[in-house]
Amino acid sequence: MPKTTPYLVSLDIGSTKVCALIAESDAAGKIDIIGKGTAAHKGARKGAIIDVPATVDAIKRATEEAEIMAGAQIERAVVGVAGPAVKSFNSRQVVAVAAKNREISREDIQRSLDAARSVPIPSEFEILHVLPREFVVDGQDGVADPLGMVGSRLEADVHVVTVPVATTQNLLNCVNRAGVEVIEMVLEPLAASEAVLTADERELGVVLADIGGGTTEIAVWRHGTLAHTSVLPVGGDHFTNDLAVVLKTPVPDAERLKRKHGAALAALVNESDSIDVPLTGGRGVHPVKRREIAEILQPRAEELLTLLWEESVREVPAGELRAGLVLTGGGSELDGLLEVAEQVLGIAVRRGVPRGLGGLTDIVASPEWACAAGLLLYGRGAAATARRRNRGASPGFLDKIKGSFRNLFPSSTAL
Secondary structure, three states: OOOOEEEEEEEEEEEOOOEEEEEEEOOOOOOOEEEEEEOOOEEEEEEEEEOHHHHHHHHHHHHHHHHHHHEOOOOOEEEEEOOOOEEEEEEEEEEOOOOOOOOOOOHHHHHHHHHHHOOOOOOEEEEEEEEEEEEEEEOOEEEEOOOOOEEEEEEEEEEEEEEHHHHHHHHHHHHHHHEEEEEEEEEEEHHHHHHHOOOOOOHHOEEEEEEEOOOOOEEEEEOOEEEEEEEEOOOOHHHHHHHHHHOOOOOOHHHHHHHHHOOHHHHHHHOOOOEEEHHHHOEEEEEEEEHHHHHHHHHHHHHHHHHHHHHOOOOOOOHHHHHHHHEHHHHHHHOHHHHHHHHHHOOOOEOOOOOEEEOOHHHHHHHHHHHHHHHHHHHHHHHHHHHOOOOHHHHHHHHHHHHOOOOOOOOOOOO
């Protein structure tokens, strides 16, 4: 029988597949991956669950594969949340410092955070994260941790992420039905950022774009904190569908062509290369130039890159994103995508792969594992509070604030 110990487990439930990782963590916080599992599924569309039984089955298959590799039994997991319905905004509120000597306490900080998150949201939404960006003490901005400072006014600037209640409940329901307890739900681009971005990039200003099957999730960082998040309803499946429609080939064959022979920049492809492409309805095959495949994919790549950059600079001026763009997720592995991004956007671009992990790192050494790996890193804080939660219960607001504060300001004492 597999042994049951408090391993770190992550579940990335995407539009086309479920990814599961199991890791061990030592007292110093070092994470070693010991197992992984994947399962294709059609139970979600654009980040939203549309078929509960299919999703539950995929979660079971992915977790069972990970358990066999690790020789461990999964009991609880940190789960990613995404989808175009996720909404975020920045909030800023001020409170008076309570102490007579005007020294800022943890209670003052908590009150300022509570005030910043007490903004009206639609009844069908709930708050997923309240992420501190900075504090302002008597007009002095850029304060990372105001504890112990002296002032009469404390202002908290936070990034609030909201998600439809139905989205989290459906996700919770599927994971619980698969026999796994949810200890934390994390916005997927936030998790991916944990795995692929460097501290320098976050400080200089950078855009992380996680290109999945049905969506592209965006996280914009500036001065070391999260400034903007968004989800675009465009992903790798749109490239596949373009090929299927233009070449009149079944979608599975179009996906295979994209992965094996596709390129986002036609100039990179030899004009003489030709491939036999199956026709729909079993009507045989027809030869297609690789250059033609690239010419179909390139306009979609240019459109996606333009859309994600326009969305990114809505809240942060392009001149403040000096570290450029980091592309991750399975969709970022398309050949030529980095070159197209550099041409279209005129900025520095790199492909992001998970870092900061030990153990079987070779099994996650690709962009498609960025979110699952980031959920493990994010889960180090969540694991500390997991024992205090009831099975299946959503994390409380105070717990979320604690985890957010630790992740964004690691030198601070936890609230």
